[in-house]
Amino acid sequence: xxxxxxxxxxxSLGPITLGEAVQQLKSRDLACTVAADVLEQKIxxxxxxxxxxxxxxxxxxxxxxxxxxxxxxxxxxxxxxxTRGELETKQAALVRQLLS
Numbered sequence: 514x515x516x517x518x519x520x521x522x523x524x525s526l527g528p529i530t531l532g533e534a535v536q537q538l539k540s541r542d543l544a545c546t547v548a549a550d551v552l553e554q555k556i557x558x559x560x561x562x563x564x565x566x567x568x569x570x571x572x573x574x575x576x577x578x579x580x581x582x583x584x585x586x587x588x589x590x591x592x593x594x595x596t597r598g599e600l601e602t603k604q605a606a607l608v609r610q611l612l613s
């Protein structure tokens with residue numbers, strides 16, 4: 514069975530689609546624990562992974578990994594630890610890794 518955003522499962526409040534669960538997550542006020550832009554980027558990566566057929570757990574792990582690696586690379590650049598070329602190379606490699 515291919516998992517898509519239309520896949521139904523039993524959530525804590527009853528039956529729900531994966532797409533509905535993502536929308537509920539986006540609509541909650543999580544600013545106290547997660548910056549809104551980080552949450553939005555993670556949800557986008559998660560949704561893309563699910564649409565490509567990955568399981569929700571693998572998609573969640575991939576999304577978290579992508580955001581963490583992207584942020585760590587940006588921070589290393591901001592601190593002067595890597596050059597712009599290294600930043601761009603690492604970002605491109607991360608995208609390739611995620612899409613493969």
